[in-house]
Amino acid sequence: MDERIITIEVNGKQYRLKVPVRENLADFLRHRLHLTGTHTGCEHGVCGSCTILLDSRSVRSCLILAVQCDGRSVRTVESLADAAGKLDPLQDAFSRHHALQCGFCTPGVLMTLVELRENADPSEINEDMIREKLSGNLCRCTGYQGMVDAALETLSRPDKRL
């Protein structure tokens, strides 16, 4: 079995580990680092449950090999709460707006929205834009409405909210 040693930063922590080259990043995070917040819902790049940030850009971790992430930096849902354990405002808004039910898709959705927060001008974030950005994350429980509301409240300027 072809294996490589990789160095990877995950949620600010450096890891140096041997991985089979065929192991994708989602499986690596979940089963080697035991960061099981990143979920795999389809393993073919459609559902978005495995969305993480690779060098601050949202990507499907089921479509990247761990070995391709050698020397790179990854952020997962486990990085969102602060060191004291306080939830990120987006996580807090998700709870208040009932933006999650089973919670399986939630980590991927959160990471997609974190990228949006870090890159978009709050004055440009409106409901349409949020729905467009979320179109790469499937949810089967919520009908998306709570997530849209939580994102609007957290990411957009007050005049763009409903």
Added chain:
Amino acid sequence: MQHAGKTGHARLEDDRLLRGQGRFVDDLDVPDLLHVVFLRSAYAHARIGKIDKSTAEKIVGVHAVLTLADLKEVLTCERLPAATPASAIHFHVDPCILVKDEACYVGEPIAMVVADTRAIAEDAAALIEIDAEILPAVTEIRAGLSSDSPRTRLDQPDNCVARWTIGYGDCESAFAKAAHKISASFELHKGGAIPMEGRGLLARPDPLDGVLTVWDSTQMPHRVKRVLVTTLGLNENQIRVIAPDVGGGFGPKGPVYAEEVAVSAAALLLQKPLKWIEDRYENFISTNQERDQYWDVEGAFDADGRLLGIRGTLLHDHGACTPSGIQLPQNSTTNLIGPYILPTYKLDVSLCLTNKTPTTSTRGAGRPQGTFVMERLLDRMAAKLGIGRDEIRRRNLIPADALPYVTQVLTRDGLPMTYDSGDYPECQRRALEAAGWHDFLARQKAAREKGRWIGLGLSNYVEGTGRGPFETASLRIGPSGKILVASGAASQGQGTSTMLAHIAAKVLGVRPEVIDVTCGDTHAIAMGLGAYASRQTVTAGNALHAASLEIAQKIKQTAAHLLEVSADDLELRDSFVQVKGVASMKKSFGEIAKTLSGNAGFALPGGMKPGLFAAVDFEPPAITYTNGTHLAEVEVDIRTGHIKITRYVIVHDCGNMINPQIVEGQVLGGVVHGISATLFEWIRHDAQGQPLTVSLADYLLPTAHDVPRIEIHHMESPTPLNPLGVKGAAESGTIGAPAAIVSAIEDALAPLKIEISQLPVTPQRLQKLIRKAQAGGSP
């Protein structure tokens, strides 16, 4: 009713899920864990001969390759004891635990590989060689029910697995005297459940205590345990089934599947912990679906548009076996009646076995189809009579003062289907008002002048919820003072723990956060059923409510002895029992529990019975009926056939609400399942029975971009059938959606006189109807 949980009150489940600290089955890890992959039938129908596993067994990392013959050592039977009783069924076809000699659908498990990793197991599974003789497949139900059809299973006499007639009254006379009649045919498709987490389990035998623990992504852990006890020949104390966090269920995680038995059996056989996680491809081919129903119906009406009768036939695709009786098509037939007065009814129902994945309930459980048929008949008759779609419904709705209303059909429990509470005309009135029904004509006219095709549609429906026979809940407080709740209920995201905590909290005068709720663990409570039929608030909620009242009473009685006051002068507050208005005179729940846990040789005070523990089985006396009215507004792009839902309004009545935010979440999610079934989801097969929609790229689910903002308004008509006055809400949203959306599409295209008879309504299908109408063809 005062709501226990207000909007913005965090669910107890949220914190861990938001942090990525949920524990779904695939998140669990135990030492020496091995991974299972199933080799599944690649053919819709084949005779299976020799299985050569020698090459697969030689792969490094493979621990075992197992067939039914290998598992027999630990199995008591070859098939799942799944049969749900139904007299209409001519022959039960229980699913095979692994295929013995005849594979009857693509995806049916034949053999299993146990290996160090899932990847290695997949490598090996590809190397198992099977002698298969391909047999003709039954893929279409009309052909399948004809006398010259090939057989779905060689050991059965024909494909008609069940046939019955539902009905009452003199339908023939009703039709003979009808002023107006219409007939219609519908091909109704409903897809799968497609929860974001597939099925899966981890089975771990423990040599220290001899217990097999199974963590299973299931809606019904106690049922899984029962099936494992039977199939593995173990005692009840040798199996523990736990449903950990479950990533959505929506119906198909209710039945027990072959994989749950096979993996548990292999774990016993090998004495190793084994994990099987269903991948998305497997989810599309091996998890139960709904698929096709063909309806041919006629409606008879009097001169004013009042229903006199409905008659016709229903053909239903049952798939390759009968894992769940006839309940899915049965729901379709009874839910057709809906909130209307239907004086006579006669429907001949035939269930056809096909060489496809078995069909069982997905969210809505057959009801959306029945509602769709009734609502289409009403819309079509309204058009024929030139009266409003709202008006024809008004003339047929059961008036509020007629409730409780006894229909003339029986439910599965053998009782007459009885609508217990609600006000259907008022529900429709409020929905029409909220959606601006009466102003819509003007808006529509203005839009049409600009070349825009907009339409507004409506539907009314009921949903039978809170199905029995029972659910259990217990409440225990020990000397630690911690309030421990357990229930046979199980959650797949519904917020069941939060709902239960709110009910107990209100009775015990504590905050919900201090209550520890365990759902879905067979060791936490001996009996239970789980999640199906929108039932858990009704059943488990009332069970826990009763248990909480019992404990509250006992706390007060014990404290009355200790504080030497009357129990009536005591109140419960923040885990203390105190004399009303005298905060210094109090005992903590822990102190009370300690008192009742006794001292060796001493009597308990005041002759109290030991312990602060109560367990209650709540047996609902009958099904309680939720109802609602849906209004959908759509815009159709007549060039592409694209349908955009621009607005969605619901008035919903599920009796008292424990937590309105959770109720709305259930309704919202339900509606989006309904939108999805109406416009997107479509399971396709080729003529040989090969499934063609096996990825999320080919099987479409709506995204955030494809669904509208949904407005929900509530009525609260408490049911007299349970002390909390609550009804279920989880499937209701799905039931009304297809009918309302199609009503809106037809309204948008009214100048073209288009009638929609197929689900899903794809842009291609709709555009072809539009072009045909534009070309002057008959609709």
Added chain:
Amino acid sequence: MKAAGFGYHRPETMAELLTLLADLPDARIIAGGQSLMPMMNFRVAMPQHLVDIEKIDGLDSINLRDGTLQIGAMVRQADALASPVIKKNCPVLADAIAYIGHQQTRNRGTVGGSLCHLDPASEIPLVCALLDAQLYIASRRGTRMMNFRDFADAPLTTSLAEDEILTRIDLPICDPDTRHGFGEYARRSGDFAVVAVATHLRFAGETITEARMAFAGLGAIQARADRLEMFATSQKLSPALIDKLAQEAAQMPAESDLHHDADYKRHLAACLLREVLERILRHG
């Protein structure tokens, strides 16, 4: 759904890469992996070797040189979408890329990867067909240039030899006399097109002096519609011409697939073409 085993190679120089491609049997290049990885996870693709080209310098630049827009094969779709150079000089490409996938896939997916995957419904090959993109192909044997027409053999099949790699895509830049249009119908945001159309018209006054029209999704690979172009050339863009072109588009050859039949696709092609041309007519 786990990929079968393979050998993994991550060359750091072009020379090293070309040697690997020349020497390794059954090697597949992985760029962004957004098409290849799903196929590998499904085990539809099971290459013996995977050659990762992320470390190769110089494949991810966007340049304007000699009146040509030069796009490196490894330019990420998200970067192409955000590129002011592309937006200004080849707006039809920018319009097209906005329809590709989702943020998460555009962040990884590359312009060259999409071109080499050659899904018949995808947008980048459509623009390359429309504008007769010149493609730079490298191998140990040397570098060659070919027109998209010669590159695109059939759906999902390029004419690249096993030892070759696409390195750069050159597109002509637009000028003040040209007008472009792009239209697509997909079931959901981010899905592959059911049908997409791209047009590029050069005007002298009101007369069309050069007409380019290309379609995706009709079944065959993305290609220019010669017959339609012939009808449009030397004509004035008018409602009558648009009617005629739409009628012609409705007669184009198309193939049915699982989700959509040929008839519907032709109908969409006609509608989309009409919409695109009417937009040009309205806005001049």
